[in-house]
Amino acid sequence: MTEVNVILLGAIGLLGVGLYGLLITRNLIKLVIVLQILVKAVILALVLAGRAGGNPGLGSSTAATVIVADTIVAVVGLALAVQVRKRLGTLDVSHITSLKG
Amino acid sequence: MAETLILLVIALPWLGALCVWLTGDRRPRLQHALAVVFSAAAGAVSLALFTVTGSATAVHLPFGPAFGTLTFVPDGLGVTLAAIAAVVGAVAVLFSVDYMHGDRQLGRYYFMVLLFIGAMIGLVLSGNLFFTFLFWEITALCSYGLISFYNDDPRAVRGGIKALIITQVGGLGLLAGALIGYVHLGTYQINELLAQADRIPAGALAAMAFGFLIAAAAKSAQFPFHTWLPDAMEAPTPVSALIHAATMVNAGVYLLARFHPAFADVPGWSTAVMLTGLVSALIAALMALTAMDLKRALAYSTVSQLGYMVYAIGAGAVFASQFHLLSHAVFKALLFLGAGAVLHAAGTRDMRQMGGLGTQMPFVRAVFVIGALALAGVPILNGFWSKELVLEAGLAHTPSWAYALMLAGAGLTAFYTFRMTWLVFFGKRRAGGHAHDAGPAMKVSLGLLSAGTFVSWLAAGALNRLFAGSLPLHHIEQAALAEILIEIVSAPATGLALLVIALGFGLFWWYGRARALAEGPAWYRRLSEASFGLEPVNAAVVRGVRAAAEALRVTQTGALNWNVLGILSALLALLLILGWSA
Numbered sequence: 001m002t003e004v005n006v007i008l009l010g011a012i013g014l015l016g017v018g019l020y021g022l023l024i025t026r027n028l029i030k031l032v033i034v035l036q037i038l039v040k041a042v043i044l045a046l047v048l049a050g051r052a053g054g055n056p057g058l059g060s061s062t063a064a065t066v067i068v069a070d071t072i073v074a075v076v077g078l079a080l081a082v083q084v085r086k087r088l089g090t091l092d093v094s095h096i097t098s099l100k101g
Numbered sequence: 102m103a104e105t106l107i108l109l110v111i112a113l114p115w116l117g118a119l120c121v122w123l124t125g126d127r128r129p130r131l132q133h134a135l136a137v138v139f140s141a142a143a144g145a146v147s148l149a150l151f152t153v154t155g156s157a158t159a160v161h162l163p164f165g166p167a168f169g170t171l172t173f174v175p176d177g178l179g180v181t182l183a184a185i186a187a188v189v190g191a192v193a194v195l196f197s198v199d200y201m202h203g204d205r206q207l208g209r210y211y212f213m214v215l216l217f218i219g220a221m222i223g224l225v226l227s228g229n230l231f232f233t234f235l236f237w238e239i240t241a242l243c244s245y246g247l248i249s250f251y252n253d254d255p256r257a258v259r260g261g262i263k264a265l266i267i268t269q270v271g272g273l274g275l276l277a278g279a280l281i282g283y284v285h286l287g288t289y290q291i292n293e294l295l296a297q298a299d300r301i302p303a304g305a306l307a308a309m310a311f312g313f314l315i316a317a318a319a320k321s322a323q324f325p326f327h328t329w330l331p332d333a334m335e336a337p338t339p340v341s342a343l344i345h346a347a348t349m350v351n352a353g354v355y356l357l358a359r360f361h362p363a364f365a366d367v368p369g370w371s372t373a374v375m376l377t378g379l380v381s382a383l384i385a386a387l388m389a390l391t392a393m394d395l396k397r398a399l400a401y402s403t404v405s406q407l408g409y410m411v412y413a414i415g416a417g418a419v420f421a422s423q424f425h426l427l428s429h430a431v432f433k434a435l436l437f438l439g440a441g442a443v444l445h446a447a448g449t450r451d452m453r454q455m456g457g458l459g460t461q462m463p464f465v466r467a468v469f470v471i472g473a474l475a476l477a478g479v480p481i482l483n484g485f486w487s488k489e490l491v492l493e494a495g496l497a498h499t500p501s502w503a504y505a506l507m508l509a510g511a512g513l514t515a516f517y518t519f520r521m522t523w524l525v526f527f528g529k530r531r532a533g534g535h536a537h538d539a540g541p542a543m544k545v546s547l548g549l550l551s552a553g554t555f556v557s558w559l560a561a562g563a564l565n566r567l568f569a570g571s572l573p574l575h576h577i578e579q580a581a582l583a584e585i586l587i588e589i590v591s592a593p594a595t596g597l598a599l600l601v602i603a604l605g606f607g608l609f610w611w612y613g614r615a616r617a618l619a620e621g622p623a624w625y626r627r628l629s630e631a632s633f634g635l636e637p638v639n640a641a642v643v644r645g646v647r648a649a650a651e652a653l654r655v656t657q658t659g660a661l662n663w664n665v666l667g668i669l670s671a672l673l674a675l676l677l678i679l680g681w682s683a
Contacts, residue, residue: 022665031661093661 007048014041028081028091032074039070103153104160106146107173107226110183113143114190114219121211129207133198136211140191140218147187147222150180156571158228158292169289172228177567178575181423182225182355185430189347190218192546196438197339199540200445210250214343217243221348225355230279231289237275237320237352241268244349247340248333257335266646267329267639271319275356278312281305291359295574298363310364313356314373321353323411324381327404328639334396334450338441341396345403346434354410354426358419362574365417375415375499379506382408386513388629390520394450395440398521402476403433405514409491412507418494420568420577424561425487431557432475432484435550439469442539442547443525452524459526462538466526468551473522475554477515478602486558489589489598496594504594508601515605523609561585 018038025031043063050059085091117139121132153159153175160173173179194214201210217240224236242265249261282294285301298306317323322330330350334341344350357374364370382405389401406429413422442465443458444450459466475484488511495504539547562582569579580588589595631637656667 019665019669023662023669026662096659 004048004052007044011041011044011048014038014044026092026094028084028093029078031093032077032081035077036070036074039066039073042066043070103150103155103175106150106153107160107175110143110146110150110187111219111223111226113139113146114187114215114222117143118212118215118219121215122208124208126205126208129204132207132211136194136215137191137198140187140194140215143218143222144184144188144191147180147184150175150183151567154180154567154571156292156573168231169229171232172290173226174228174292175226176571177564177569178355178358178423178572179226181427181564181567182351183222185351185427186218186221186225186347189430189434189550190214190221190343192434192549193339193343193347193438195542196342196441196546197337198542200339200441200543201337202540206250210247210337213243213246213250214340217247217343217348221352224352228291229289230282230291230294233291234272234275234279237316238272240349240352241265241272241320244268244333244344247344248336250337250340251335254335260329260332260335262647263639263643264329264333266643267326268319270642271316271326271353274312274315274319278309278316281309281312292574295360295363303367306364307367307370310360310367310370311373313360313364314370314377317353317356317411318377319353320356321350321407321411322381322404323353323377323407324384325635325638327381327385328636330404331397331400334394334400338396338437338444341400342434342437342441345400345437346430350403350407351426351430354407354414354422357411357414358423361414361417361419362576371415371417373415375412375503378408378410378412378415379503380408381405382412382510383506383513384633386510386517387633389517390513391626391629392517393452395443395452395455395521395525396437396450398452398517399433399436399440402436402514402517403429405510406433406476409488409507409510412499412503413491413494416494416498418491418498419572419575420565421487421490421494423568424564425491427557427560427564428475428483428487431550431553432472432482435468435472435547435554436476438543438547438550439465439472442543443469445543446537446539452521454531455525456528457526457530464544465539465547468547469526470522471551471554473518477518477606478511478598480599481558482554483556483558484554486561486586486589489592489595490585492598493589493592493594496592508598511598512601512605512608515602516609519606519609 014037018034018041021034021037022031025034043066046063046066047056047059050056050062053059081091084096088096090096117136120139121135124132124135126132154177156174156176158172158174160171162171164171194211197210197214201207204210220236220239220243224233224240227233227236245261245265247261248264249258251257279289282301283289285305286294286297288294301309319326322328330345333344336344385401385404385408389398389405392398392401406425410422410425410429413419413425442462443455446462446465447455447458449455471482475482478485478488480486492504492507492511495507559582562580562585565577565580565582565585568575569577
């Protein structure tokens with residue numbers, strides 16, 4: 001098993017954990033954490049792609065950009081969670097259905 | 102130069118839409134002013150476009166490999182229709198200053214009107230079929246929003262949804278046709294599609310041709326989709342003028358004219374186009390005979406006149422159809438805005454409660470009569486020249502029974518036009534109250550349009566030269582203005598048509614005038630209200646779509662996990678399909 005395959009497996013594993021988490025999680029804060037795990041898989045894949053494609057600089061810099069964006073997502077997500085809790089009194093997403101069609 | 106003008110003429114209305122919207126509804130005077138300024142500027146730029154016409158592509162905006170390059174081609178067909186949309190649109194906006202005075206939601210109104218005008222201009226100038234489709238859908242969206250503008254009136258909302266659903270049926274035809282073309286030729290560029298149409302296999306080309314015919318019929322309210330247009334009359338009247346004269350319904354006729362060279366040789370296509378126009382022209386004229394709602398009667402006459410244009414394309418006379426489109430745009434905008442002034446003053450659309458309004462609003466009566474004479478095809482107004490040109494082409498290139506029926510349609514047109522004018526402006530006043538004459542902005546726009554009704558036919562020679570010069574694939578015969586006019590006047594078809602028009606008028610004067618209020622026999626009224634049996638069919642389509650939407654509602658749970666599951670399963674399905682085909 002080569003190095004690339006190991007990292008690839010790791011990325012797919014993280015992706016699987018993240019998607020599974022998205023499917024079953026109902027707590028808003030846990031959802032933010034799950035999203036973080038998903039994005040970590042993406043970052044790993046980006047770095048790997050840069051290395052495998054012979055352009056590690058590009059992969060790393062894209063990964064750094066994603067980290068910045070990802071941090072913003074986490075911050076906004078947590079702030080939303082706080083507001084949802086304050087206004088609706090719950091963090092359970094299955095109870096937040098005021099936009100239901 | 103050409104590039105700047107084309108981008109400007111599309112960007113100006115859209116910029117105006119944003120500005121009016123951002124101004125906010127608390128400053129209605131500024132909103133009126135901004136809308137008029139931006140639409141008038143677009144109208145001026147659209148006229149300037151005539152100086153840069155040519156068949157070459159003027160604007161290239163790359164949009165990636167999937168959609169190709171967004172191109173704009175300032176050829177005769179596109180520029181003429183863009184000018185109609187921008188200029189008639191600007192007049193309708195000017196009219197709105199008086200008509201919509203005091204409305205609280207001007208932002209929404211002007212936003213959609215200006216977006217509508219810009220999208221229509223983009224539609225006719227676009228050289229990329231995919232973007233034509235996008236603009237096509239934007240016009241459908243705007244028409245929906247404007248027909249349902251009075252959204253506390255359930256009839257307005259129903260009319261808007263009906264228009265949206267029926268025109269979407271047509272949109273699917275256009276999309277399917279565009280995709281077929283792309284699959285076989287690998288391009289969305291309209292000029293390439295037209296030039297290489299013979300490389301598409303016959304079956305696929307036929308599917309494309311009939312897909313476009315469905316699209317055009319739905320958009321231009323032709324048989325069997327003609328029922329949405331009368332129901333769209335719930336819209337504010339300037340919007341009706343916009344939909345009927347400047348934008349929307351012209352798009353279907355434009356599409357047929359644009360693709361005529363590619364489809365003319367498809368077996369059965371020309372005949373199908375001709376029959377669509379013929380049937381629409383006749384049954385709409387028959388329905389207009391008994392309509393009691395002023396705007397509905399006008400809507401039927403639009404369907405009927407569009408039928409004449411479609412019929413002309415079926416006869417191979419692309420220029421005649423576009424010339425009639427120009428005339429129709431001017432006089433129908435005049436009639437609708439005149440009707441708007443009447444409704445604004447009388448407070449009803451029911452012609453039974455009008456009558457004798459002429460003495461109280463002499464100006465509106467004068468311009469309405471001018472528009473009505475043009476619609477009936479009385480010389481020397483613009484409707485006469487273009488209708489004669491259409492009928493002459495019909496005589497030369499379609500079976501004689503088809504020509505005879507269209508001729509009879511011209512007689513019916515004269516009959517219902519005079520009936521309508523009589524019921525509104527002449528005779529005795531049938532309801533109390535005082536009707537005031539039009540306001541200043543209304544008078545300016547009506548005056549401009551009635552002047553246009555007198556002179557727009559003088560452009561025939563220049564337009565013909567433009568079409569012949571910039572549309573090499575359409576093979577349009579070039580003729581000077583004098584030649585066209587002499588041809589029309591000296592043709593035997595003209596004398597016959599004038600006779601039939603006079604007959605229609607005579608019938609009304611001696612027979613119909615006394616019975617104009619009697620609405621005709623009950624069975625006939627029922628039949629025409631049901632659009633000769635097609636209303637239930639169209640209504641069933643609308644009901645079906647709405648029922649499907651209601652049924653699909655359960656999938657919109659609003660639960661996050663459910664949505665994630667949906668996305669994941671779609672991803673898996675896509676991967677499986679890719680793996681399968683690889």
